[in-house]
Amino acid sequence: MLELEGAVIANGEFAVDADLKIAPGTRVAVIGPSGAGKSTLLAGIAGFAPLSAGQVRWNDARIDGLAPGARPLSMVFQEGNLFPHLNVAQNVGMGLRPDLHLSQAEQLRVTAALERVGLEEMGKRRPSALSGGQQSRVALARVLLRNRPVLLLDEPFAALGPALRHEMLDLVADIAAEESLTLLMVTHDPRDARRIASQTILVAEGVAHPPRATDALLDDPPEVLRAYLGAE
Amino acid sequence: MADRSQPVKSVGTRAPSSATPRAAASTIAPWQKPNYGLTALALLAVAVIVLLTLGTLAAVAMRADTPVTLRVSDWAAIRFTLWQAALSAALSVALAIPVARGLARRRFPGRGLLITALGAPFLLPVIVAAMGLIAIFGRNGVVNAGLGALGLPEVAIYGPQGVILAHVFLNLPLATRLVLQGWLSIPAERFRLAESLGCNSRDIMRLLEWPMLRAVVPGAAVVIFAVCLTSFAVVLALGGGPRATTVELAIYQAFRFDFDLGRAALLGLIQFALTATAAALAFGLVRPVMFGGGLDRVVSRRDADHWALRVQDSLAILSAAVFLLLPMAVIAVDGAPGLFSLPPQVWAALGRSLWVALLSTAMCLALAVPLALFAAKWRHGRAIEALGTLTIAASPLVIGTGLFVVIFPYMRPSDLALPITALVNAALSLPFGLRALAPAARDVQADYGRLAESLGLRGFARLRLLTWPRLRRPIGFAAGLAAALSMGDLGVIALFADPDSATLPLQMYRLMAAYRNDDSAAAALLLLLASFGLFWIFDRGGRADAGT
Numbered sequence: 001m002l003e004l005e006g007a008v009i010a011n012g013e014f015a016v017d018a019d020l021k022i023a024p025g026t027r028v029a030v031i032g033p034s035g036a037g038k039s040t041l042l043a044g045i046a047g048f049a050p051l052s053a054g055q056v057r058w059n060d061a062r063i064d065g066l067a068p069g070a071r072p073l074s075m076v077f078q079e080g081n082l083f084p085h086l087n088v089a090q091n092v093g094m095g096l097r098p099d100l101h102l103s104q105a106e107q108l109r110v111t112a113a114l115e116r117v118g119l120e121e122m123g124k125r126r127p128s129a130l131s132g133g134q135q136s137r138v139a140l141a142r143v144l145l146r147n148r149p150v151l152l153l154d155e156p157f158a159a160l161g162p163a164l165r166h167e168m169l170d171l172v173a174d175i176a177a178e179e180s181l182t183l184l185m186v187t188h189d190p191r192d193a194r195r196i197a198s199q200t201i202l203v204a205e206g207v208a209h210p211p212r213a214t215d216a217l218l219d220d221p222p223e224v225l226r227a228y229l230g231a232e
Numbered sequence: 233m234a235d236r237s238q239p240v241k242s243v244g245t246r247a248p249s250s251a252t253p254r255a256a257a258s259t260i261a262p263w264q265k266p267n268y269g270l271t272a273l274a275l276l277a278v279a280v281i282v283l284l285t286l287g288t289l290a291a292v293a294m295r296a297d298t299p300v301t302l303r304v305s306d307w308a309a310i311r312f313t314l315w316q317a318a319l320s321a322a323l324s325v326a327l328a329i330p331v332a333r334g335l336a337r338r339r340f341p342g343r344g345l346l347i348t349a350l351g352a353p354f355l356l357p358v359i360v361a362a363m364g365l366i367a368i369f370g371r372n373g374v375v376n377a378g379l380g381a382l383g384l385p386e387v388a389i390y391g392p393q394g395v396i397l398a399h400v401f402l403n404l405p406l407a408t409r410l411v412l413q414g415w416l417s418i419p420a421e422r423f424r425l426a427e428s429l430g431c432n433s434r435d436i437m438r439l440l441e442w443p444m445l446r447a448v449v450p451g452a453a454v455v456i457f458a459v460c461l462t463s464f465a466v467v468l469a470l471g472g473g474p475r476a477t478t479v480e481l482a483i484y485q486a487f488r489f490d491f492d493l494g495r496a497a498l499l500g501l502i503q504f505a506l507t508a509t510a511a512a513l514a515f516g517l518v519r520p521v522m523f524g525g526g527l528d529r530v531v532s533r534r535d536a537d538h539w540a541l542r543v544q545d546s547l548a549i550l551s552a553a554v555f556l557l558l559p560m561a562v563i564a565v566d567g568a569p570g571l572f573s574l575p576p577q578v579w580a581a582l583g584r585s586l587w588v589a590l591l592s593t594a595m596c597l598a599l600a601v602p603l604a605l606f607a608a609k610w611r612h613g614r615a616i617e618a619l620g621t622l623t624i625a626a627s628p629l630v631i632g633t634g635l636f637v638v639i640f641p642y643m644r645p646s647d648l649a650l651p652i653t654a655l656v657n658a659a660l661s662l663p664f665g666l667r668a669l670a671p672a673a674r675d676v677q678a679d680y681g682r683l684a685e686s687l688g689l690r691g692f693a694r695l696r697l698l699t700w701p702r703l704r705r706p707i708g709f710a711a712g713l714a715a716a717l718s719m720g721d722l723g724v725i726a727l728f729a730d731p732d733s734a735t736l737p738l739q740m741y742r743l744m745a746a747y748r749n750d751d752s753a754a755a756a757l758l759l760l761l762a763s764f765g766l767f768w769i770f771d772r773g774g775r776a777d778a779g780t
Contacts, residue, residue: 048682069688080679085701099693146687 002045002150002182004208007054007064009037009044015052016040018208020201024059024149027176027183028211029193032203033228038186041201041208042152045184046075058150069098073150074143078158081139082127088138089114089123095145113141117171133164140168140175151176153185169196190218190229204228267609274606277599278619284659285626288634289504295637296497305474306482310502313478316392317460317510320399321453327400328407328452329445331552334545335408336415337533346553347412350405353556355713355767357720358402359737360756362469363744364559365389365398367566367753394470399463403456405556410455414448415441423533433535451514458510462503462627465722469741479503483629487727493637500630507627560760567757570750578755581739582762585719588654588735589766592718593711595658600665600710605699608673616670623659628723631656636727649728653735657718664717665710672706673699708774712767719763736762 004018016037022028030038043049045056047068056064058072068075074095082091093102093110102110114120117137127135136156143151153172157165173196176183184201187193193200199211204224221229335347353361369375369389376386388394418440426436464480471477477485479499486496536545607613635652639645645652676699684690684698722737729738736759743752 046686048685067688067690068682068685069690075686077683080683083680083683083698083701086697090697094687094689094697098687098689098697100697142687 001057001059002184003055003057004045005055005057007044007056008052009040009049010052011037011040011043011049014040014206016044016203016206016208018044018054020208020210022182022184022199022211024182025180026199026211027173027197028185029197029200029214030184030186030203030208031188031190031193031200032225034188036203037206037208038203039154041203042075042154042184042186045071045150046073046152047071071150072148073152074146074148075152076136076139076143076154076156078155081156082135084127086126087123088119088125088127088130091127091138092123092141092145095142095147109145110141113144114138116144116175117141132160133168136160136168137171140171144175144179147179149180149182151181151183153183155186155188158188165192166195172196194218270602270606270609273602274616277603278616280599281619281623281659281662284631284656285623288631288638289500291634291637292497292500292504292630295493296501297494300498305477306479306499306502308474309477309479309482309499310506312392312476313461313480313503313506316395316399316476316478317457317463320396320403320460321457323396323400324403324407324456325411325449325453327404327552328411329449330544330548331404331408332411332415333441334549335412337536338542338545338549346549347409349553349557350408352560352764353402353405355716355720355763356402356560357722357737357759357763358398358463358465359469359722359741359744360563360720360760360763361402361559362398362466363740363752363756364563365394365401366470367562368559369394369397390470390476391473392471392476395463395467395476398466398470399456399460401556401559402466403459404552406459407452407456408552410452411445411448414444418444423535427535431535433533433538433541436533436535454510454514458507458514461507461510462629464629464726465737465741468722468726469744479506480627480629483633484726487633487636493633493640496633497637500627500633503627503630563753563756563760566753567755567760570754571757574751574754574758577734578736578739578743578751578758581734581736582758584650584733585736585759585762586766588650588657588725589715589719589762591651592654592657592661593715593770595655596661596665596714596718597707597711599658599662600669601703601707604666604669604673607670608677613670613674623662626659628656628660628721629727631659632724632727635724645728646730646733649725649730649733650735652728653721653725654718656724657721658714660721661710661714661717664713668706668710668713669703672703676702705774708770708772711774712770715766715770716763719766720759 001024002022004020007018009016009018014037018041030041032038040049044051047064047066051064055062063071082088083094086094089107089110090100092113093100093106095113096102096106096109111120111123114123117140119134119137119141122130122134122138127138130138139156151172157168160168169192172183172185175181176196183197185192185197193214197214200214200217201211202209202217202222202225217225218229335343366389367373369387371386371389373389379386389397422440423436426439431439461478462480463478464484467476467478467481468484471481479502483496483499483503486492486499536542603616607616610616632652635656636645639648639652680698680702684694689698720737722735722741725735725738726741729735734742736755740752740755740759743755
C-alpha cells in the first residue's frame with residue numbers, strides 16, 4: 001500500500017496537498033490541467049521535492065526520509081532517461097548496480113531484460129543511435145532490473161506518435177502485470193488513462209484527490225476536469 | 233552503496249522485510265546533506281585562492297615603505313600604466329568592430345578556420361608575440377624596409393607605441409570575439425523583420441547594431457583595460473625608460489636592480505588599487521563570455537550586398553588576418569633554421585618549463601574542478617565562480633612580491649622559483665578554467681542529477697560514470713589553456729629565478745636582451761610549438777572517443 005498522509009509537497013512557491021492511498025498492484029493514471037501539480041506529486045513520492053508536512057509510506061514504512069535511489073520505486077522521466085555516454089547495456093545495468101561492477105550472472109540478467117523489451121541486439125549501441133521508442137524500451141528494461149515495487153512514469157511517451165505510444169503503454173501494462181507493480185502514470189490524454197489504468201488520480205488547483213475508477217471519473221468528470229478535457 | 237544505508241535499503245527491494253527507516257525522523261533527508269568530501273575540497277580551493285590573492289597582498293602591505301612617499305618616476309609609471317591601458321583598450325575595440333561586423337555578415341571559405349585562428353594569440357606566449365612584432369615593425373622589419381623605400385621616416389617599435397601595438401595585437405582577437413558574439417546575439421528574425429520593413433544598412437545600424445554595440449563595447453573595453461594594466465612581459469620587452477614604464481615593470485625593477493623590498497611592496501599596493509578598481513568596473517559591465525562555440529552562425533543580410541560594403545568587410549577581415557597571423561609566421565620562418573642547433577641551456581629551460589606547465593595544470597584543475605562541481609550543486613553557486621575570478625584582479629608580480637616577502641626570511645626564494653611559478657600560473661589560469669568547467673558542471677547537474685539520484689548513482693561511481701565522461705571535454709580544454717598559459721608565462725619567474733632556474737620564456741628573453749638573434753628566434757619557435765602543442769594534446773585528449 002502506497003500512502004500519502006497529510007502530505008504537502010513543496011515546489012518553490014507552489015505546493016500540492018495529497019491525502020490518498022493506492023492499493024498494491026493497482027495501475028493509476030494521474031490527470032489534470034497543466035500546472036496543477038501532477039509532476040510535483042510524482043516528484044514528492046520519488047524524493048525530488050521535499051515534504052513540508054505529512055508522510056509518504058510504503059507498506060506502513062515511512063519512505064519520505066530516504067534518498068531517491070533508496071526508495072522502493074523506479075522512475076521514468078519525460079526525457080533524459082538515459083546517459084548518452086554509456087551504451088544501452090550499461091544504462092540497463094545501472095538498474096542492478098549503479099557502479100556497473102556486474103558479475104557474469106548479472107550481465108545475463110541485463111541481456112534477458114533487453115530481450116524482454118525486444119532490444120536483444122542493441123546492447124552495444126549508444127542511446128543516440130536509437131529511436132525514441134527504443135530509448136523508452138531501454139528505460140523500461142532498467143525498471144525490470146531495479147525490481148522495485150512501485151513504478152512512476154512522468155509522461156514518458158508524450159513525444160511519441162499515437163501508434164508507438166499505444167505500443168509502449170501496452171508494454172508498460174504487461175510489465176506492470178507480470179511484476180505486479182504499483183503504477184502511477186502522469187498523462188494529459190484521457191485515452192491513455194482508459195487504456196491501461198483502472199484508477200485515476202485527479203490533480204487540480206494544488207490538490208491531489210484520492211484515486212477513483214477511471215471510467216467513472218472520465219464519464220462524469222467534475223467541473224474542473226470537464227473544463228480541462230473539453231468535449232471528449 | 234555505503235554499508236550504513238543497509239537497514240533502509242532493504243525497504244527498497246521487494247525482499248520481505250520489516251525494517252523501519254530511521255532517518256525519517258529528521259527534517260533534512262540524508263541525501264540532502266552536503267557531500268563532505270567535495271565541500272572540503274572546494275573550501276580548500278577557496279582558501280588557496282584567498283591566501284594567494286589577499287594573503288600575499290597583506291604580506292606586501294606589511295612590508296611596504298611607510299610613510300608613503302611617491303617619487304616623480306612613480307607618478308610617471310602610474311600615468312603611463314593608465315593611459316597605455318586605456319588607449320590599448322580603445323584601439324582594440326575600435327578595430328574589432330569592423331572585423332566582427334565582416335565576420336558576422338559574410339560567408340567565405342576558411343571563415344571557421346579564421347575564427348579558430350583568432351584564438352591563437354590568446355595561447356601565444358607574450359614574449360614570442362613581442363618578438364614577432366619586432367621582426368615586422370622593428371629596425372630591420374618589413375615595415376621599415378617599405379617606409380625606407382618610399383623615403384618615409386622609420387617607425388620605432390620600442391617605447392610607448394610598441395607597448396600599445398603589442399597590446400592591440402594580443403587583445404584584438406579577444407575584442408573581436410566579444411563584439412562578434414554581440415552581433416550573433418541579435419536574432420536573425422530581427423534582421424528579416426527590418427528588411428521586410430524596407431530598412432537599408434544604415435537604418436539597421438541605427439535600429440539593431442548600435443544598441444547592441446552600446447551594450448557590448450564598454451564591457452569588452454574594460455576587460456582589455458584590466459588585462460593591459462597587469463601586462464608585464466610586453467613592457468619588459470618593448471617598454472622601459474621614463475616614458476614607457478608601468479607599475480608592474482617598476483615593481484620588477486625595484487626588486488631586480490635595487491633589491492628594495494619595501495619599495496616593491498609599496499608599488500605592489502598601488503598596482504592592486506589600480507587593478508581592483510578595474511575589476512570592480514568590469515564586474516558591473518561584463519557579460520559572461522564563453523570561448524569557442526556558437527560563433528559559426530552567419531546571418532544572411534541582403535542589406536549588406538552592396539559592393540562598397542563588401543569591399544569594406546573584405547579589407548577589415550584581410551588586414552586583421554594579416555596583422556594577427558604574420559608575426560606568428562615570421563617566428564616560424566626565422567626560428568626554424570636554428571631550431572636544432574640551440575644551446576643546451578635552452579633545452580634545459582624547455583624541460584623546466586614543461587615541468588612547471590604540467591604541475592601548474594594539475595594545480596589549476598585541482599582548484600577548478602571541485603569549485604565547479606560544488607558551484608553546480610549549491611544554490612548560490614555563481615558566487616563561487618565570481619570568487620574564482622578574483623585572480624583576474626590580481627597582478628602576478630604583486631602575488632610574487634608577497635610570496636617572496638613571506639619566504640625570504642626562511643629560505644632562498646630561488647630554490648622555490650619553479651613550484652611558485654607553477655602555483656601562481658595555476659591561480660591566473662583559474663578564471664578561464666572555471667569559465668569552461670562551471671557551466672558544463674551545471675548542465676550535468678541539471679540534465680542528469682535526478683536520473684543519477686533516482687538510480688542511486690553516488691560517490692565515486694557517479695564521478696566515474698557520470699561526472700568524468702560528461703566533463704572530460706571542458707576539463708581537457710581547461711587543462712590545455714592552463715598548460716599553454718603557464719608554458720608561455722613570463723612574470724613571477726622573473727622575480728625568483730637565478731641563472732640556473734630559468735624557464736623557456738625567461739631564457740628566450742635573456743637571449744633577446746643579449747642580441748643573440750638566431751638563438752632567440754629559434755627559442756621563440758620552440759616556445760610557440762610547446763605552448764600550442766600542450767594545448768592541442770590536452771584539448772584533443774578530452775575529445776578523443778568521448779561519446780556525446
